[in-house]
Amino acid sequence: AQKVTQTQTSISVMEKTTVTMDCVYETQDSSYFLFWYKQTASGEIVFLIRQDSYKKENATVGHYSLNFQKPKSSIGLIITATQIEDSAVYFCAMFETSGSWQLIFGSGTQLTVMP
Amino acid sequence: EAAVTQSPRSKVAVTGGKVTLSCHQTNNHDYMYWYRQDTGHGLRLIHYSYVADSTEKGDIPDGYKASRPSQENFSLILELASLSQTAVYFCASRPGQGADTLYFGEGSRLIVV
Numbered sequence: 001a002q003k004v005t006q007t008q009t010s011i012s013v014m015e016k017t018t019v020t021m022d023c024v025y026e027t028q029d030s031s032y033f034l035f036w037y038k039q040t041a042s043g044e045i046v047f048l049i050r051q052d053s054y055k056k057e058n059a060t061v062g063h064y065s066l067n068f069q070k071p072k073s074s075i076g077l078i079i080t081a082t083q084i085e086d087s088a089v090y091f092c093a094m095f096e097t098s099g100s101w102q103l104i105f106g107s108g109t110q111l112t113v114m115p
Numbered sequence: 116e117a118a119v120t121q122s123p124r125s126k127v128a129v130t131g132g133k134v135t136l137s138c139h140q141t142n143n144h145d146y147m148y149w150y151r152q153d154t155g156h157g158l159r160l161i162h163y164s165y166v167a168d169s170t171e172k173g174d175i176p177d178g179y180k181a182s183r184p185s186q187e188n189f190s191l192i193l194e195l196a197s198l199s200q201t202a203v204y205f206c207a208s209r210p211g212q213g214a215d216t217l218y219f220g221e222g223s224r225l226i227v228v
Contacts, residue, residue, distance in 0.1 A: 004157075033214040035216060042221075043203065043221065043222045043224075044219075044221060044222075045205065045219040045222075046219075047216045047217075047218075050214075050216065052214070091157055091158070095214050097214075100148075100160065100163050100171060100173060101146065101209070101214075102148060102160045102163060102173065103158075103207075103217055105157035105158045105159075106157055107155075107156055107157045108155075108156070108157055
């Protein structure tokens with residue numbers, strides 16, 4: 001069965017610095033899909049960025065980028081030049097590619113960006 | 116942009132009562148999902164559907180039923196609400212097979228007393 005693990009429950013950083021959030025996953029699939037979502041204080045869940053396992057280049061969207069280390073089954077989220085509004089809970093997720101095609105979520109990391 | 120709307124956004128229910136959470140999407144997506152989020156935890160799948168008039172069980176279906184009367188609408192039904200079902204419920208939709216991202220609704224906060 002697929003599994004996603006986020007061990008960092010909370011992180012605090014100063015504004016304008018870079019932060020990395022960790023995520024490790026388990027899967028038997030040879031091809032798989034990894035996602036990061038942001039949940040704001042209002043509860044809204046927003047898609048941020050994805051990495052397809054067959055792609056060698058790390059995905060980048062705006063000030064979000066991924067550190068994909070396939071041999072370590074790791075997909076870290078990097079946020080550069082953090083802003084106060086980046087404060088949120090960040091979830092790592094993986095598609096279950098049989099049956100439901102559901103997203104399997106990690107437990108989330110609370111990021112607090114301080115001025 | 117994908118639009119998924121949930122109602123009610125917040126509800127207080129009595130133990131043993133019936134609760135229906137509704138979800139509506141306007142993007143002709145095939146797949147719809149109901150997830151549950153407990154405080155400090157990720158989301159867990161309750162039920163899903165990939166076609167109207169058909170629903171499937173997710174990872175934690177006990178105590179919940181689902182109904183998909185049309186492509187646009189997907190409901191989650193708690194026939195006998197219990198204290199342990201206090202949580203935030205999220206509906207989501209996805210275009211079809213393949214690894215398209217899910218689009219989430221705003222969430223429905225349910226408190227069972």
